[in-house]
Amino acid sequence: MAEIEHKHNNFVADLDLTSALVNPQRCIMWAPFSDLIKAANGSVRVGVLATMIDVACSDPALANCSPDWTATQDLAVQAAQPLREGPVVIDARLVRIGKKTVVTSARIFDARGETELDRLCALGDAVADPGDPAPLGADCVLTFARIPRAATRGVADYNPGEWVGQVRRRSPLHPATGEDLNRKIGIQVVAPAAGIVEVASAPYVINAIGTINGGVQAIMLETAAELLRPGMVATDIQIKYLSQMKAGPARTRGRVLRDAPDHSVVALELVDAGNDNKLLTLATVLLQK
Structure with a gap:
Protein backbone atom coordinates (compact mmCIF):
# COMPACT_ATOMS: atom_id res chain seq x y z
CA MET A 1 0.00 0.00 0.00
CA ALA A 2 1.44 3.41 -0.97
CA GLU A 3 2.41 5.75 1.84
CA ILE A 4 1.42 9.43 1.77
CA GLU A 5 4.00 11.52 3.62
CA HIS A 6 3.48 14.99 5.08
CA LYS A 7 6.49 16.80 6.54
CA HIS A 8 6.04 19.39 9.28
CA ASN A 9 8.13 21.32 11.77
CA ASN A 10 6.15 20.74 14.95
CA PHE A 11 6.05 18.57 18.03
CA VAL A 12 3.76 15.87 16.63
CA ALA A 13 5.80 15.48 13.43
CA ASP A 14 8.96 14.88 15.45
CA LEU A 15 7.38 11.68 16.79
CA ASP A 16 7.32 10.32 13.19
CA LEU A 17 3.79 8.90 13.32
CA THR A 18 2.39 6.62 10.62
CA SER A 19 -1.32 5.82 10.61
CA ALA A 20 -4.13 4.27 8.63
CA LEU A 21 -7.89 4.50 8.99
CA VAL A 22 -8.71 0.83 8.54
CA ASN A 23 -12.36 1.82 8.44
CA PRO A 24 -14.16 5.01 9.55
CA GLN A 25 -14.33 3.70 13.13
CA ARG A 26 -10.77 2.39 13.58
CA CYS A 27 -7.29 3.88 13.26
CA ILE A 28 -4.00 2.01 13.58
CA MET A 29 -1.02 4.26 14.33
CA TRP A 30 2.60 3.34 14.92
CA ALA A 31 5.85 5.11 15.75
CA PRO A 32 9.48 3.99 15.95
CA PHE A 33 10.93 3.40 19.39
CA SER A 34 13.81 5.83 19.85
CA ASP A 35 15.77 7.65 22.53
CA LEU A 36 13.64 10.74 21.80
CA ILE A 37 10.57 9.12 23.38
CA LYS A 38 12.25 6.89 25.97
CA ALA A 39 11.49 7.26 29.68
CA ALA A 40 14.01 6.73 32.46
CA ASN A 41 12.70 3.17 32.99
CA GLY A 42 13.41 2.25 29.36
CA SER A 43 9.76 2.31 28.28
CA VAL A 44 7.95 5.04 26.32
CA ARG A 45 7.21 8.34 28.05
CA VAL A 46 3.59 8.54 29.17
CA GLY A 47 3.36 12.05 27.70
CA VAL A 48 4.28 10.62 24.30
CA LEU A 49 1.65 7.90 24.66
CA ALA A 50 -0.93 10.57 25.50
CA THR A 51 0.09 12.49 22.38
CA MET A 52 -0.18 9.43 20.18
CA ILE A 53 -3.67 8.51 21.39
CA ASP A 54 -4.78 12.11 20.98
CA VAL A 55 -3.76 12.08 17.31
CA ALA A 56 -4.86 8.50 16.57
CA CYS A 57 -8.27 8.84 18.20
CA SER A 58 -8.94 12.13 16.43
CA ASP A 59 -9.03 10.44 13.01
CA PRO A 60 -12.09 8.22 13.62
CA ALA A 61 -13.66 11.04 15.64
CA LEU A 62 -13.29 13.54 12.80
CA ALA A 63 -14.27 10.98 10.17
CA ASN A 64 -17.61 10.56 11.92
CA CYS A 65 -18.47 14.11 12.99
CA SER A 66 -17.63 16.06 9.81
CA PRO A 67 -18.01 18.92 9.07
CA ASP A 68 -17.41 19.63 12.77
CA TRP A 69 -13.95 19.74 14.30
CA THR A 70 -12.94 18.29 17.66
CA ALA A 71 -11.11 19.54 20.74
CA THR A 72 -9.72 17.09 23.27
CA GLN A 73 -11.76 17.23 26.47
CA ASP A 74 -10.23 14.52 28.63
CA LEU A 75 -7.97 11.51 28.32
CA ALA A 76 -6.62 8.71 30.46
CA VAL A 77 -3.65 6.39 29.95
CA GLN A 78 -3.49 3.38 32.29
CA ALA A 79 -0.26 1.42 31.96
CA ALA A 80 -0.21 -2.38 31.90
CA GLN A 81 3.47 -3.13 31.21
CA PRO A 82 6.51 -1.41 29.69
CA LEU A 83 7.03 -1.02 25.93
CA ARG A 84 10.67 -1.69 25.11
CA GLU A 85 11.17 -2.70 21.47
CA GLY A 86 8.75 -1.04 19.08
CA PRO A 87 7.21 0.05 16.95
CA VAL A 88 4.75 1.46 19.47
CA VAL A 89 1.22 0.85 18.15
CA ILE A 90 -2.07 2.56 18.95
CA ASP A 91 -5.29 0.74 18.05
CA ALA A 92 -7.88 3.54 18.33
CA ARG A 93 -11.61 2.95 17.96
CA LEU A 94 -14.77 5.01 17.98
CA VAL A 95 -16.98 4.21 20.99
CA ARG A 96 -19.81 6.71 20.80
CA ILE A 97 -20.66 9.82 18.81
CA GLY A 98 -23.07 12.32 20.32
CA LYS A 99 -24.32 15.80 19.56
CA LYS A 100 -21.72 17.47 21.79
CA THR A 101 -19.00 14.89 22.40
CA VAL A 102 -17.23 11.97 20.74
CA VAL A 103 -15.91 9.11 22.89
CA THR A 104 -13.03 6.91 21.74
CA SER A 105 -10.84 4.21 23.23
CA ALA A 106 -7.38 2.89 22.43
CA ARG A 107 -5.08 0.03 23.24
CA ILE A 108 -1.33 0.49 23.10
CA PHE A 109 0.99 -2.42 22.39
CA ASP A 110 4.55 -3.24 21.36
CA ALA A 111 4.62 -4.70 17.84
CA ARG A 112 8.14 -6.09 18.40
CA GLY A 113 9.47 -5.31 14.95
CA GLU A 114 6.24 -5.77 12.98
CA THR A 115 5.31 -2.93 10.58
CA GLU A 116 2.88 -4.50 8.09
CA LEU A 117 -0.57 -2.93 8.49
CA ASP A 118 -2.52 -6.18 8.13
CA ARG A 119 -0.37 -7.79 10.79
CA LEU A 120 -0.73 -4.80 13.12
CA CYS A 121 -4.52 -5.01 12.77
CA ALA A 122 -4.42 -8.70 13.67
CA LEU A 123 -2.19 -8.01 16.66
CA GLY A 124 -4.57 -5.29 17.78
CA ASP A 125 -7.50 -7.70 17.62
CA ALA A 126 -5.63 -10.23 19.77
CA VAL A 127 -3.79 -7.92 22.14
CA ALA A 128 -6.03 -8.58 25.16
CA ASP A 129 -5.60 -12.36 24.93
CA PRO A 130 -3.25 -13.90 27.53
CA GLY A 131 0.09 -14.85 26.06
CA ASP A 132 -0.43 -13.10 22.75
CA PRO A 133 2.67 -11.96 20.81
CA ALA A 134 1.99 -8.26 21.41
CA PRO A 135 0.96 -7.90 25.07
CA LEU A 136 -1.05 -4.88 26.18
CA GLY A 137 1.08 -1.88 27.11
CA ALA A 138 -1.69 0.52 28.12
CA ASP A 139 -5.43 1.02 27.96
CA CYS A 140 -6.81 4.45 27.12
CA VAL A 141 -10.06 6.42 26.92
CA LEU A 142 -10.36 9.83 25.25
CA THR A 143 -13.33 12.19 24.89
CA PHE A 144 -13.53 15.02 22.36
CA ALA A 145 -15.82 18.04 22.37
CA ARG A 146 -17.42 18.82 19.01
CA ILE A 147 -16.74 22.37 17.86
CA PRO A 148 -17.41 24.29 14.62
CA ARG A 149 -14.67 23.87 12.02
CA ALA A 150 -14.77 27.67 11.66
CA ALA A 151 -13.06 27.86 15.06
CA THR A 152 -9.91 26.28 13.59
CA ARG A 153 -7.25 27.45 11.18
CA GLY A 154 -5.39 25.75 8.36
CA VAL A 155 -7.45 22.55 8.36
CA ALA A 156 -9.85 23.11 5.46
CA ASP A 157 -8.41 20.08 3.64
CA TYR A 158 -8.00 17.90 6.74
CA ASN A 159 -10.76 15.33 6.26
CA PRO A 160 -9.93 11.89 7.69
CA GLY A 161 -13.19 10.49 6.35
CA GLU A 162 -11.59 10.64 2.90
CA TRP A 163 -8.50 8.70 4.00
CA VAL A 164 -9.93 5.24 4.65
CA GLY A 165 -7.44 2.66 3.42
CA GLN A 166 -4.58 5.16 3.06
CA VAL A 167 -1.31 4.95 4.99
CA ARG A 168 -0.26 8.45 6.04
CA ARG A 169 2.98 9.50 7.67
CA ARG A 170 3.56 12.66 9.70
CA SER A 171 7.32 13.09 9.57
CA PRO A 172 9.70 15.85 10.72
CA LEU A 173 11.26 18.38 8.37
CA HIS A 174 14.40 18.13 10.48
CA PRO A 175 14.80 14.72 12.18
CA ALA A 176 15.43 15.09 15.90
CA THR A 177 18.13 12.42 16.19
CA GLY A 178 20.04 12.81 19.44
CA GLU A 179 17.95 15.74 20.66
CA ASP A 180 16.08 15.95 23.94
CA LEU A 181 12.29 16.20 23.59
CA ASN A 182 11.91 18.61 26.51
Missing part, protein backbone atom coordinates in the same frame (compact mmCIF):
# COMPACT_ATOMS: atom_id res chain seq x y z
CA ARG A 183 14.51 20.90 24.96
CA LYS A 184 12.77 20.84 21.58
CA ILE A 185 9.46 21.75 23.21
CA GLY A 186 11.17 24.52 25.17
CA ILE A 187 10.38 23.33 28.69
CA GLN A 188 11.91 25.64 31.27
CA VAL A 189 12.26 24.35 34.84
CA VAL A 190 11.25 27.16 37.21
CA ALA A 191 10.93 25.50 40.63
CA PRO A 192 11.58 21.74 40.61
CA ALA A 193 10.57 21.14 44.23
CA ALA A 194 7.15 22.66 43.49
CA GLY A 195 6.75 20.94 40.11
CA ILE A 196 6.76 24.23 38.21
CA VAL A 197 7.79 24.21 34.55
CA GLU A 198 6.92 26.59 31.72
CA VAL A 199 6.53 26.51 27.94
CA ALA A 200 6.20 29.68 25.88
CA SER A 201 3.70 29.98 23.04
CA ALA A 202 5.45 29.17 19.74
CA PRO A 203 4.45 27.63 16.38
CA TYR A 204 6.21 24.36 17.30
CA VAL A 205 3.79 23.70 20.18
CA ILE A 206 0.52 25.26 18.91
CA ASN A 207 -2.35 23.22 17.46
CA ALA A 208 -5.04 23.89 14.84
CA ILE A 209 -7.29 25.84 17.20
CA GLY A 210 -4.47 28.15 18.26
CA THR A 211 -3.79 26.81 21.74
CA ILE A 212 -0.94 24.78 23.17
CA ASN A 213 -1.00 21.20 21.85
CA GLY A 214 -2.59 18.70 24.24
CA GLY A 215 0.38 16.37 23.85
CA VAL A 216 2.79 19.16 24.79
CA GLN A 217 0.70 19.72 27.90
CA ALA A 218 0.97 16.00 28.70
CA ILE A 219 4.78 16.15 28.39
CA MET A 220 4.83 19.21 30.68
CA LEU A 221 2.65 17.47 33.27
CA GLU A 222 4.79 14.32 33.13
CA THR A 223 7.95 16.40 33.58
CA ALA A 224 6.47 18.35 36.50
CA ALA A 225 5.34 15.16 38.25
CA GLU A 226 8.79 13.59 37.96
CA LEU A 227 10.38 16.75 39.36
CA LEU A 228 8.10 16.48 42.39
CA ARG A 229 9.15 12.87 42.91
CA PRO A 230 12.78 12.43 41.76
CA GLY A 231 13.75 8.84 41.08
CA MET A 232 10.25 7.83 40.04
CA VAL A 233 8.83 7.51 36.52
CA ALA A 234 5.38 8.70 35.41
CA THR A 235 3.45 5.71 34.05
CA ASP A 236 -0.26 6.64 34.18
CA ILE A 237 -1.96 9.97 33.51
CA GLN A 238 -5.47 11.42 33.57
CA ILE A 239 -5.98 14.86 32.01
CA LYS A 240 -8.97 17.20 31.89
CA TYR A 241 -8.61 20.02 29.36
CA LEU A 242 -10.65 23.03 30.50
CA SER A 243 -9.67 26.09 28.48
CA GLN A 244 -7.45 27.41 25.70
CA MET A 245 -4.22 29.30 26.28
CA LYS A 246 -4.51 32.92 25.13
CA ALA A 247 -1.16 34.47 26.07
CA GLY A 248 1.36 32.08 27.62
CA PRO A 249 3.62 30.84 28.89
CA ALA A 250 1.85 27.70 30.06
CA ARG A 251 2.94 26.91 33.63
CA THR A 252 2.44 23.85 35.83
CA ARG A 253 2.03 23.60 39.58
CA GLY A 254 1.47 20.47 41.63
CA ARG A 255 1.21 18.66 44.95
CA VAL A 256 1.68 15.10 46.13
CA LEU A 257 -1.57 13.29 46.94
CA ARG A 258 -0.12 9.94 48.01
CA ASP A 259 3.36 8.69 48.76
CA ALA A 260 4.14 4.98 49.13
CA PRO A 261 7.40 3.03 49.04
CA ASP A 262 6.86 1.92 45.44
CA HIS A 263 4.66 4.67 43.95
CA SER A 264 3.35 8.21 44.28
CA VAL A 265 0.28 10.05 43.01
CA VAL A 266 0.57 13.72 42.06
CA ALA A 267 -2.17 16.28 41.32
CA LEU A 268 -1.24 19.00 38.82
CA GLU A 269 -2.66 22.15 37.32
CA LEU A 270 -1.59 23.95 34.18
CA VAL A 271 -2.30 27.68 33.94
CA ASP A 272 -1.91 30.50 31.42
CA ALA A 273 0.69 32.56 33.28
CA GLY A 274 0.30 35.54 30.94
CA ASN A 275 -3.48 35.63 31.30
CA ASP A 276 -3.94 36.10 35.05
CA ASN A 277 -3.04 32.44 35.70
CA LYS A 278 -6.25 31.21 34.11
CA LEU A 279 -6.69 27.50 34.73
CA LEU A 280 -6.20 25.48 31.53
CA THR A 281 -5.83 21.87 32.57
CA LEU A 282 -6.15 19.49 35.53
CA ALA A 283 -4.25 16.21 35.77
CA THR A 284 -3.42 13.29 38.02
CA VAL A 285 -0.21 11.34 37.46
CA LEU A 286 0.84 7.99 38.91
CA LEU A 287 4.59 7.49 39.30
CA GLN A 288 6.38 4.23 40.03
CA LYS A 289 9.89 3.21 40.97
Whole structure:
Protein backbone atom coordinates (compact mmCIF):
# COMPACT_ATOMS: atom_id res chain seq x y z
CA MET A 1 0.00 0.00 0.00
CA ALA A 2 1.44 3.41 -0.97
CA GLU A 3 2.41 5.75 1.84
CA ILE A 4 1.42 9.43 1.77
CA GLU A 5 4.00 11.52 3.62
CA HIS A 6 3.48 14.99 5.08
CA LYS A 7 6.49 16.80 6.54
CA HIS A 8 6.04 19.39 9.28
CA ASN A 9 8.13 21.32 11.77
CA ASN A 10 6.15 20.74 14.95
CA PHE A 11 6.05 18.57 18.03
CA VAL A 12 3.76 15.87 16.63
CA ALA A 13 5.80 15.48 13.43
CA ASP A 14 8.96 14.88 15.45
CA LEU A 15 7.38 11.68 16.79
CA ASP A 16 7.32 10.32 13.19
CA LEU A 17 3.79 8.90 13.32
CA THR A 18 2.39 6.62 10.62
CA SER A 19 -1.32 5.82 10.61
CA ALA A 20 -4.13 4.27 8.63
CA LEU A 21 -7.89 4.50 8.99
CA VAL A 22 -8.71 0.83 8.54
CA ASN A 23 -12.36 1.82 8.44
CA PRO A 24 -14.16 5.01 9.55
CA GLN A 25 -14.33 3.70 13.13
CA ARG A 26 -10.77 2.39 13.58
CA CYS A 27 -7.29 3.88 13.26
CA ILE A 28 -4.00 2.01 13.58
CA MET A 29 -1.02 4.26 14.33
CA TRP A 30 2.60 3.34 14.92
CA ALA A 31 5.85 5.11 15.75
CA PRO A 32 9.48 3.99 15.95
CA PHE A 33 10.93 3.40 19.39
CA SER A 34 13.81 5.83 19.85
CA ASP A 35 15.77 7.65 22.53
CA LEU A 36 13.64 10.74 21.80
CA ILE A 37 10.57 9.12 23.38
CA LYS A 38 12.25 6.89 25.97
CA ALA A 39 11.49 7.26 29.68
CA ALA A 40 14.01 6.73 32.46
CA ASN A 41 12.70 3.17 32.99
CA GLY A 42 13.41 2.25 29.36
CA SER A 43 9.76 2.31 28.28
CA VAL A 44 7.95 5.04 26.32
CA ARG A 45 7.21 8.34 28.05
CA VAL A 46 3.59 8.54 29.17
CA GLY A 47 3.36 12.05 27.70
CA VAL A 48 4.28 10.62 24.30
CA LEU A 49 1.65 7.90 24.66
CA ALA A 50 -0.93 10.57 25.50
CA THR A 51 0.09 12.49 22.38
CA MET A 52 -0.18 9.43 20.18
CA ILE A 53 -3.67 8.51 21.39
CA ASP A 54 -4.78 12.11 20.98
CA VAL A 55 -3.76 12.08 17.31
CA ALA A 56 -4.86 8.50 16.57
CA CYS A 57 -8.27 8.84 18.20
CA SER A 58 -8.94 12.13 16.43
CA ASP A 59 -9.03 10.44 13.01
CA PRO A 60 -12.09 8.22 13.62
CA ALA A 61 -13.66 11.04 15.64
CA LEU A 62 -13.29 13.54 12.80
CA ALA A 63 -14.27 10.98 10.17
CA ASN A 64 -17.61 10.56 11.92
CA CYS A 65 -18.47 14.11 12.99
CA SER A 66 -17.63 16.06 9.81
CA PRO A 67 -18.01 18.92 9.07
CA ASP A 68 -17.41 19.63 12.77
CA TRP A 69 -13.95 19.74 14.30
CA THR A 70 -12.94 18.29 17.66
CA ALA A 71 -11.11 19.54 20.74
CA THR A 72 -9.72 17.09 23.27
CA GLN A 73 -11.76 17.23 26.47
CA ASP A 74 -10.23 14.52 28.63
CA LEU A 75 -7.97 11.51 28.32
CA ALA A 76 -6.62 8.71 30.46
CA VAL A 77 -3.65 6.39 29.95
CA GLN A 78 -3.49 3.38 32.29
CA ALA A 79 -0.26 1.42 31.96
CA ALA A 80 -0.21 -2.38 31.90
CA GLN A 81 3.47 -3.13 31.21
CA PRO A 82 6.51 -1.41 29.69
CA LEU A 83 7.03 -1.02 25.93
CA ARG A 84 10.67 -1.69 25.11
CA GLU A 85 11.17 -2.70 21.47
CA GLY A 86 8.75 -1.04 19.08
CA PRO A 87 7.21 0.05 16.95
CA VAL A 88 4.75 1.46 19.47
CA VAL A 89 1.22 0.85 18.15
CA ILE A 90 -2.07 2.56 18.95
CA ASP A 91 -5.29 0.74 18.05
CA ALA A 92 -7.88 3.54 18.33
CA ARG A 93 -11.61 2.95 17.96
CA LEU A 94 -14.77 5.01 17.98
CA VAL A 95 -16.98 4.21 20.99
CA ARG A 96 -19.81 6.71 20.80
CA ILE A 97 -20.66 9.82 18.81
CA GLY A 98 -23.07 12.32 20.32
CA LYS A 99 -24.32 15.80 19.56
CA LYS A 100 -21.72 17.47 21.79
CA THR A 101 -19.00 14.89 22.40
CA VAL A 102 -17.23 11.97 20.74
CA VAL A 103 -15.91 9.11 22.89
CA THR A 104 -13.03 6.91 21.74
CA SER A 105 -10.84 4.21 23.23
CA ALA A 106 -7.38 2.89 22.43
CA ARG A 107 -5.08 0.03 23.24
CA ILE A 108 -1.33 0.49 23.10
CA PHE A 109 0.99 -2.42 22.39
CA ASP A 110 4.55 -3.24 21.36
CA ALA A 111 4.62 -4.70 17.84
CA ARG A 112 8.14 -6.09 18.40
CA GLY A 113 9.47 -5.31 14.95
CA GLU A 114 6.24 -5.77 12.98
CA THR A 115 5.31 -2.93 10.58
CA GLU A 116 2.88 -4.50 8.09
CA LEU A 117 -0.57 -2.93 8.49
CA ASP A 118 -2.52 -6.18 8.13
CA ARG A 119 -0.37 -7.79 10.79
CA LEU A 120 -0.73 -4.80 13.12
CA CYS A 121 -4.52 -5.01 12.77
CA ALA A 122 -4.42 -8.70 13.67
CA LEU A 123 -2.19 -8.01 16.66
CA GLY A 124 -4.57 -5.29 17.78
CA ASP A 125 -7.50 -7.70 17.62
CA ALA A 126 -5.63 -10.23 19.77
CA VAL A 127 -3.79 -7.92 22.14
CA ALA A 128 -6.03 -8.58 25.16
CA ASP A 129 -5.60 -12.36 24.93
CA PRO A 130 -3.25 -13.90 27.53
CA GLY A 131 0.09 -14.85 26.06
CA ASP A 132 -0.43 -13.10 22.75
CA PRO A 133 2.67 -11.96 20.81
CA ALA A 134 1.99 -8.26 21.41
CA PRO A 135 0.96 -7.90 25.07
CA LEU A 136 -1.05 -4.88 26.18
CA GLY A 137 1.08 -1.88 27.11
CA ALA A 138 -1.69 0.52 28.12
CA ASP A 139 -5.43 1.02 27.96
CA CYS A 140 -6.81 4.45 27.12
CA VAL A 141 -10.06 6.42 26.92
CA LEU A 142 -10.36 9.83 25.25
CA THR A 143 -13.33 12.19 24.89
CA PHE A 144 -13.53 15.02 22.36
CA ALA A 145 -15.82 18.04 22.37
CA ARG A 146 -17.42 18.82 19.01
CA ILE A 147 -16.74 22.37 17.86
CA PRO A 148 -17.41 24.29 14.62
CA ARG A 149 -14.67 23.87 12.02
CA ALA A 150 -14.77 27.67 11.66
CA ALA A 151 -13.06 27.86 15.06
CA THR A 152 -9.91 26.28 13.59
CA ARG A 153 -7.25 27.45 11.18
CA GLY A 154 -5.39 25.75 8.36
CA VAL A 155 -7.45 22.55 8.36
CA ALA A 156 -9.85 23.11 5.46
CA ASP A 157 -8.41 20.08 3.64
CA TYR A 158 -8.00 17.90 6.74
CA ASN A 159 -10.76 15.33 6.26
CA PRO A 160 -9.93 11.89 7.69
CA GLY A 161 -13.19 10.49 6.35
CA GLU A 162 -11.59 10.64 2.90
CA TRP A 163 -8.50 8.70 4.00
CA VAL A 164 -9.93 5.24 4.65
CA GLY A 165 -7.44 2.66 3.42
CA GLN A 166 -4.58 5.16 3.06
CA VAL A 167 -1.31 4.95 4.99
CA ARG A 168 -0.26 8.45 6.04
CA ARG A 169 2.98 9.50 7.67
CA ARG A 170 3.56 12.66 9.70
CA SER A 171 7.32 13.09 9.57
CA PRO A 172 9.70 15.85 10.72
CA LEU A 173 11.26 18.38 8.37
CA HIS A 174 14.40 18.13 10.48
CA PRO A 175 14.80 14.72 12.18
CA ALA A 176 15.43 15.09 15.90
CA THR A 177 18.13 12.42 16.19
CA GLY A 178 20.04 12.81 19.44
CA GLU A 179 17.95 15.74 20.66
CA ASP A 180 16.08 15.95 23.94
CA LEU A 181 12.29 16.20 23.59
CA ASN A 182 11.91 18.61 26.51
CA ARG A 183 14.51 20.90 24.96
CA LYS A 184 12.77 20.84 21.58
CA ILE A 185 9.46 21.75 23.21
CA GLY A 186 11.17 24.52 25.17
CA ILE A 187 10.38 23.33 28.69
CA GLN A 188 11.91 25.64 31.27
CA VAL A 189 12.26 24.35 34.84
CA VAL A 190 11.25 27.16 37.21
CA ALA A 191 10.93 25.50 40.63
CA PRO A 192 11.58 21.74 40.61
CA ALA A 193 10.57 21.14 44.23
CA ALA A 194 7.15 22.66 43.49
CA GLY A 195 6.75 20.94 40.11
CA ILE A 196 6.76 24.23 38.21
CA VAL A 197 7.79 24.21 34.55
CA GLU A 198 6.92 26.59 31.72
CA VAL A 199 6.53 26.51 27.94
CA ALA A 200 6.20 29.68 25.88
CA SER A 201 3.70 29.98 23.04
CA ALA A 202 5.45 29.17 19.74
CA PRO A 203 4.45 27.63 16.38
CA TYR A 204 6.21 24.36 17.30
CA VAL A 205 3.79 23.70 20.18
CA ILE A 206 0.52 25.26 18.91
CA ASN A 207 -2.35 23.22 17.46
CA ALA A 208 -5.04 23.89 14.84
CA ILE A 209 -7.29 25.84 17.20
CA GLY A 210 -4.47 28.15 18.26
CA THR A 211 -3.79 26.81 21.74
CA ILE A 212 -0.94 24.78 23.17
CA ASN A 213 -1.00 21.20 21.85
CA GLY A 214 -2.59 18.70 24.24
CA GLY A 215 0.38 16.37 23.85
CA VAL A 216 2.79 19.16 24.79
CA GLN A 217 0.70 19.72 27.90
CA ALA A 218 0.97 16.00 28.70
CA ILE A 219 4.78 16.15 28.39
CA MET A 220 4.83 19.21 30.68
CA LEU A 221 2.65 17.47 33.27
CA GLU A 222 4.79 14.32 33.13
CA THR A 223 7.95 16.40 33.58
CA ALA A 224 6.47 18.35 36.50
CA ALA A 225 5.34 15.16 38.25
CA GLU A 226 8.79 13.59 37.96
CA LEU A 227 10.38 16.75 39.36
CA LEU A 228 8.10 16.48 42.39
CA ARG A 229 9.15 12.87 42.91
CA PRO A 230 12.78 12.43 41.76
CA GLY A 231 13.75 8.84 41.08
CA MET A 232 10.25 7.83 40.04
CA VAL A 233 8.83 7.51 36.52
CA ALA A 234 5.38 8.70 35.41
CA THR A 235 3.45 5.71 34.05
CA ASP A 236 -0.26 6.64 34.18
CA ILE A 237 -1.96 9.97 33.51
CA GLN A 238 -5.47 11.42 33.57
CA ILE A 239 -5.98 14.86 32.01
CA LYS A 240 -8.97 17.20 31.89
CA TYR A 241 -8.61 20.02 29.36
CA LEU A 242 -10.65 23.03 30.50
CA SER A 243 -9.67 26.09 28.48
CA GLN A 244 -7.45 27.41 25.70
CA MET A 245 -4.22 29.30 26.28
CA LYS A 246 -4.51 32.92 25.13
CA ALA A 247 -1.16 34.47 26.07
CA GLY A 248 1.36 32.08 27.62
CA PRO A 249 3.62 30.84 28.89
CA ALA A 250 1.85 27.70 30.06
CA ARG A 251 2.94 26.91 33.63
CA THR A 252 2.44 23.85 35.83
CA ARG A 253 2.03 23.60 39.58
CA GLY A 254 1.47 20.47 41.63
CA ARG A 255 1.21 18.66 44.95
CA VAL A 256 1.68 15.10 46.13
CA LEU A 257 -1.57 13.29 46.94
CA ARG A 258 -0.12 9.94 48.01
CA ASP A 259 3.36 8.69 48.76
CA ALA A 260 4.14 4.98 49.13
CA PRO A 261 7.40 3.03 49.04
CA ASP A 262 6.86 1.92 45.44
CA HIS A 263 4.66 4.67 43.95
CA SER A 264 3.35 8.21 44.28
CA VAL A 265 0.28 10.05 43.01
CA VAL A 266 0.57 13.72 42.06
CA ALA A 267 -2.17 16.28 41.32
CA LEU A 268 -1.24 19.00 38.82
CA GLU A 269 -2.66 22.15 37.32
CA LEU A 270 -1.59 23.95 34.18
CA VAL A 271 -2.30 27.68 33.94
CA ASP A 272 -1.91 30.50 31.42
CA ALA A 273 0.69 32.56 33.28
CA GLY A 274 0.30 35.54 30.94
CA ASN A 275 -3.48 35.63 31.30
CA ASP A 276 -3.94 36.10 35.05
CA ASN A 277 -3.04 32.44 35.70
CA LYS A 278 -6.25 31.21 34.11
CA LEU A 279 -6.69 27.50 34.73
CA LEU A 280 -6.20 25.48 31.53
CA THR A 281 -5.83 21.87 32.57
CA LEU A 282 -6.15 19.49 35.53
CA ALA A 283 -4.25 16.21 35.77
CA THR A 284 -3.42 13.29 38.02
CA VAL A 285 -0.21 11.34 37.46
CA LEU A 286 0.84 7.99 38.91
CA LEU A 287 4.59 7.49 39.30
CA GLN A 288 6.38 4.23 40.03
CA LYS A 289 9.89 3.21 40.97
